[in-house]
Amino acid sequence: MPPLRHTAATPAGGRARSDRRGEDRRPIGCGARLELATRKLAVNLLDLSEGGAGVEAPSDIAAPGDEGHLVLGTAVLPVRVVVAEGGRVGLAFTALSPLARETIRDILAEPPRQPDA
Numbered sequence: 001m002p003p004l005r006h007t008a009a010t011p012a013g014g015r016a017r018s019d020r021r022g023e024d025r026r027p028i029g030c031g032a033r034l035e036l037a038t039r040k041l042a043v044n045l046l047d048l049s050e051g052g053a054g055v056e057a058p059s060d061i062a063a064p065g066d067e068g069h070l071v072l073g074t075a076v077l078p079v080r081v082v083v084a085e086g087g088r089v090g091l092a093f094t095a096l097s098p099l100a101r102e103t104i105r106d107i108l109a110e111p112p113r114q115p116d117a
C-alpha cells in the first residue's frame with residue numbers, strides 16, 4: 001500500500017489547501033509517549049514520516065508551538081506541536097540526531113503490522 005498523502009479540507013468556496021508536510025506519512029498504529037513541559041501521557045501513534053508524526057490525544061493537551069519529546073520504544077525524539085484539534089496532535093521533529101533519524105527510517109522500513117485476528 002502506498003503511503004498516505006494528507007490534504008487539508010477544502011475551504012468554503014475555494015480550493016483544497018496544500019499540505020505543508022514535506023514527506024508522505026505512513027500509518028503506524030502503535031503506542032508511544034508524548035512528553036510536553038507540563039504533561040506526559042500515553043498516546044496512539046497514528047502516522048509517521050521522517051519529518052514528523054500524528055498522534056491520537058486530547059486536543060487540549062497542547063497548543064501549536066509547544067515543544068517536548070515523542071518517545072517510541074527507546075528513541076526519544078524532540079518535537080514541536082504544529083496542530084492540535086479533533087483528538088489529533090500533529091508533531092514536527094526538531095533537531096534530530098543522526099541516530100534518531102536512523103531509528104525513524106528503521107521504523108518506516110518495517111513491514112506494516114497485520115491486525116489481530
